[in-house]
Amino acid sequence: MDFDLIIIGAGPAGLCLARALRGSGLRTCLIEQQPRESLQDPAFDGREIALTQHSAELLRQLGIWPLLGEAHIAPLKDALVLNGGCGPNQARMLISHRLSPRSELGHLVANHHIRRAAFAAALADTAGDGPPPELRCGEQVVRIHTDAHAAQITLGSGQTLSARLAVAADSRHSSTRRAMGIPADMHDYGRTMLVCNMTHEQPHHATAWEWFDHGQTLALLPMNPCPQTGQHRSSVVLTLASHELQPLLDLDETAFGQAMTRRFGQQLGAMRLSSTRHAYPLVGVWARRLVAQRFAAVGDAAVGMHPVTAHGFNLGLRSIDTLATALIAAHQQGQDIASPALLDRYQQTHQRASRGLYLATHAVATLYTREQTPARWLRHAMVGLGERFTPFKRAMAASLTGLA
Structure with a gap:
């Protein structure tokens, strides 16, 4: 042997x-x-x-x-789930580290x-x-x-x-x-994930975002500040159908930054590309x-x-x-x-x-990749109910820390 x-x-x-x-x-x-x-x-x-x-x-x-x-380990304190476009009707659910026994939910490492x-x-x-x-x-x-x-x-x-x-x-x-x-x-979800690092004007407060917007899904993973510029920095994830994603990959860096700033509803201020871009099919x-x-x-x-x-x-x-x-x-x-x-x-x-x-x-x-009206209503209601139901958020915090 x-x-x-x-x-x-x-x-x-x-x-x-x-x-x-x-x-x-x-x-x-x-x-x-x-x-x-x-x-x-x-x-x-x-x-x-x-x-x-x-x-x-x-x-x-x-x-x-x-x-x-240590420079490559970023704290992940809280998680924010968003549904719908920007505006007063956007549903939000914050899962805070205060619902867990730790000072952060987890860590981000490349x-x-x-x-x-x-x-x-x-x-x-x-x-x-x-x-x-x-x-x-x-x-x-x-x-x-x-x-x-x-x-x-x-x-x-x-x-x-x-x-x-x-x-x-x-x-x-x-x-x-x-x-x-x-x-x-x-299960092929019929979507492709674009991932890259970006700097942005507004702080992320060590909070991860999962934003189920209309026609797109956005995620933001908080990183340590950019070592070259000291600017706020995050890993950004955009999920779209493959044919919609390719034009974004073809943009130059300036145009890409402007496009992502718009897609994030300018909630982070101006965003700029700070790494190469990569695409992965979701299966x-x-x-x-x-x-x-x-x-x-x-x-x-x-x-x-x-x-x-x-x-x-x-x-x-x-x-x-x-x-x-x-x-x-x-x-x-x-x-x-x-x-x-x-x-x-x-x-x-x-x-x-x-x-x-x-x-x-x-x-x-x-559920969150369906764009039919009933699916939009259902996920909007689920995020809203989750925000008001503390035991559910406490269970989510336990799951995110891995201590459940």
């Missing part, structure tokens, strides 16, 4: 799992298509990750949090900083952490086969590796999950099973969330914590780390943790 565990995909999920298993005595291999340089110093991709307090604690336990750098820190924590040759996993970069998995004894992984180079357990961490469109015959329910994925014979899926390969409730990476960390804890306990007790009973417990635990959130997120995303 070449390894105890082969992790397919060295994105944040695969790297965090590899880090969680360091020092356990398990021999781990990471397989990734990208070159090592792209993993070690990942490029900015536009995405800011809203980390719950629970996720921040998990990253501390993994030794990843200190490697992020995805590429998480990837960089996770790589450093997982692969650093640090005394006391045990040997780092073996990293095979520039390799593609062309075949996976499992039986009662082992998982066999065939690489594009022709080499075959064996392990007691194979783990898919290769995105919501996981080819490994599909190769194992695991079906997934996919939700629910794997019907998370395990098979000597196989498990984690992160987005297990559950790919719509970003409207900001739970995707947080749920991925939960899956990694659940699986890693079970694997380490089994190894310490001399048990099979890929026993059907262990994998079934992992599946049940993570599906219980994620099913409700996935369905609720899907319902919210579906």
Whole structure:
């Protein structure tokens, strides 16, 4: 047997799992298509990750949090939900950190900083952490086969590796999950998300916005001030049908800033682009099973969330914590780390943790992208009622902190 565990995909999920298993005595291999340089110093991709307090604690336990750098961690104190256009009839619901036991609901960290820190924590040759996993970069998995004894992984180079357990961490469109015959329910929301960083005249007060406007959905994630200018800065997310979004991507920086200022109803004053722009189609994925014979899926390969409730990476960390804890306990007790009973417990635990959130997120995303008059009335009423019903807002605050 070449390894105890082969992790397919060295994105944040695969790297965090590899880090969680360091020092356990398990021999781990990471397989990734990208070159090592792209993993070690990942490029900015536009995405800011809203980390719950629970996720921040998990990253501390993994030794990843200190490697992020304080300058790259922004506080997320409150969340504001808006519905409708600007004006006196706009519905608002403020979810305050005062409804939780913490001074902020969570933290904002750019995805590429998480990837960089996770790589450093997982692969650093640090005394006391045990040997780092073996990293095979520039390799593609062309075949996976499992039986009662082992998982066999065939690489594009022709080499075959064996392990007691194979783990898919290769995105919501996981080819490994599909190769194992695991079906997934996919929902294409027919929308594309444009993400970028922008500076603006008015302060954001460390408050995240989710604005369900007529004909568009806008989000604002509060960042630390721009290091070059000291101006207020946020990650901005605009969701539109793909054919409506492309003209915005084609605008020059000045025209784009003016267009986004108008789309935000000038509520933040003049806005200016301060990063590259990136577009991502919105697709939700629910794997019907998370395990098979000597196989498990984690992160987005297990559950790919719509970003409207900001739970995707947080749920991925939960899956990694659940699986890693079970694997380490089994190894310490001399048990099979890929026993059907262990994998079934992992599946049940993570599906219980994620099913409700996935369905609720899907319902919210579906309702708030419909433009028919009844849908507009319903979401306006829901936001208005939510603002007046403190127990609901308290439950939302608990969910956003991850302490529910």
